[in-house]
Amino acid sequence: MDYPDYAEKLGRLIQAGQAERGILLCGSGVGASIAANKLKGIYAGVCHDTFSGHQGVEHDNMNVLCLGPRVIGPELAMEIITAFLSARFIGNDPGQERHARRVAKIRKLES
């Protein structure tokens, strides 16, 4: 099993509605995020700080968090995971339509 296999496994679960969000780990998180984003409906980001961990969900509808244990340690990872899991997409809130517009443009790139 290589990191793209795990990314695909998780992505297929989300595509099938069996999971809402997921977390992938690889050396730096980069390879896992590239692989996961190749799948339709999967929006994966490397986030090594808490701001990105919630903002990726709030603005970009990120549903897969990618972390690199060769770059950050376990306590920071836990706080980023909490930020990720606590956040919700705000693009459908009044005044925040620009985020939904941008996510729609990403969806267009998938088709």
Added chain:
Amino acid sequence: MDYPDYAEKLGRLIQAGQAERGILLCGSGVGASIAANKLKGIYAGVCHDTFSGHQGVEHDNMNVLCLGPRVIGPELAMEIITAFLSARFIGNDPGQERHARRVAKIRKLES
């Protein structure tokens, strides 16, 4: 113009062979990396440290570096860009075939 428009613009240049690599900026880098990875042949990563900046190229064949100016400052960004531009993919070197195998699995997810 939104970040997916810039990601697409850069991605099309690389797909057409008019550029080899590129750099995208958005708030945290996450949105830009999601959008860019939706394009075939584009391998984009958020790298906010120099290790990821070169390892993403060496192991994952990353051709687009995504940076978030709301998260890191200009001097760190410059050092990451140097790491990114100085690195080359090592998956075709003797003993490093596992990286080529993983990149081939990502390519399969694109098709």
